[in-house]
Amino acid sequence: MLQRKTKTTSLASIISYTLPKLHTGKNWYIDFLAYDPLEQRLKRKKYMLDAIPKKADRKARAAELIAALQGKLRTGWTPWTEGANSRQYTKIADVFDYYFKYLDKLYKAGTLKYNTYNDYTKRLEMLRAYNENRAMPIYYAYQIDTAFISDFLDYILIDREASPRTRNNYKGCIATFCNWMIEKGYITANPCDAIKKLTTEPKYRSALTSDDLAKLKTYLEEKNPHFLLLCMFAYYTFIRPDEISHLKVKDIDVAGQKVHLSSEFTKNRREGTVGLNDAVVRLMATLHVFDTDGEYYLFGRGFKPARKRANPDAYRKYFNKVRDALHFTDHYQFYSLKDTGIRDLANAKGIVIARDQARHSDIHTTNKYLKHEGTVHEETKHFKGGL
Incomplete structure (x- = not known):
């Protein structure tokens, strides 16, 4: 009995309808089976034709109705949704459109960061395109189920040859x-809950060694001093790439050697002020940064002051080109400059000063940037203890 029920349930989840068929005799009617998403089973639907007096008219009406029903059933329609006061039967195309407008609103209001907004829209556009290109696209919101999403994730992993992390x-x-x-x-439940994450290798980002930091400086002094200034900003101020991209020339307090960060663009949505190192101020003066319009973005196109804001992805991409040119490990990333700066400032002036410059809430956060990596200090070998 249990086996028969399991087979029926499995079959119903695969076959969502049967083709409409005309029956003639004492009563004329069209019937078919269609999946009811609320009861989660196939149910029989009948359309009676006895009210049409003439047989010829019944046949003509039956042919029209069968053709119309077949077309609607192929799109995912089911008669059990008609008249139901539920959003589960909203067209999936409309759901996508509404969600994209929702994301756009959050981004413009400053609630959603650009990178998050960009990632979500790109990935969901991929999901929408995947559905539209299927042999049998889903049509209604309730049809977004575990099987559909699992198939899409397999498409990303296998067909598009993406990494498990992606x-x-x-x-x-x-x-x-x-x-x-x-x-x-x-929908009533999240279909992603039943899908497991794939095991991935942990991300590894390392701070630059002193020698590699010197090589980077020498290389950029010759090749691109404006990008060197950007790297120095990341290294000395610990400001995040997205926050850097929003900085304007007017945010620099030259006399006080400070950088003002607006709450509109910071990660924690709080205003902040960080110190500006002597070396950074000198290079800014050399590059005539202070001679430009205060409303210009500090690191716009070409990493120079510009009216148009640059996408922070440009910082990362150019850093990767420099990294390859210098034959550095791919563990070095643009964000590694912040790691390196925190390490060097903490070692030189103490972890509390590094914490405040990094705008961390406590030292535990700052300490995460200070990877010990099994270092053995000579002092541990020779200090005189009390035991």
Whole structure:
């Protein structure tokens, strides 16, 4: 009995409808089976034709109705949704459009950072395109289920040859989308909950050694001093790349050697002020940064003061080119400059000073940047203890 029930349930989840068929005799009617998403089973639907007096008219009406029903069933329509007061039967195309408008609103309001906004829209556009290109696209919101999302993630991993980490990032983005759909009443449960994350290698980002830091400086002094200034900003101020991209010339207090950070663009949505190192001020003067319009973005196109803000991805991409040119390890990333700066300032002036410059809430956060990596200090060998 249990086996028969399991087979029926499995079959119903695969076959969502049967083709409409005309029956003639004492009663004329069209019937077919269609999946009811609320009861989660196939149910029989009948359309009676006895009210049409003439047989010829019944046949003509039956042919029209069968053709119309077949077309609607192929799109994912089911008669059990008609008249139901539920958002679960909203067209998926409309759900995507509404969600994109929602993300756009959050981004313009400053609630959503550019990178997050860009990642979510790109990945969900990929999901939408995947559905539209399927042989049988899903049509309604309720059809976004575990099988559909699992197939899409396999497409990302296998067909597009993405890494397990990228596949997991897509899953996270879709899970957020599905949580929003639950909130709006489009679905009742998150289908991503049943999909496991793939095991990935941990990300490894390392601080630059003193020698490599010197090589980077020498190389950029000749090749691109404006990008050197950007690297020095990341190294000395510990300001995040996205925050740097929003800085304007007017945010620099030359006399006080300070940088003002607006709460509109900081990660914790709080205003901040950090110190500006002598070396950074000197290079800014050499490059005539202070002679430009105060409303210009400090590191715009070409890493120079410009009216148009640059995407922080440009910082990372150019750093990677420099890294390759210098034959550095790929563990060095643009963000490694912040790691390196925190390490060097903490070692030179103490962890409390490094904490305040990094705008960390406590020393434990700062300490995460100070990787010990099994270092053995000579002092541990020769100090005189009390035991």
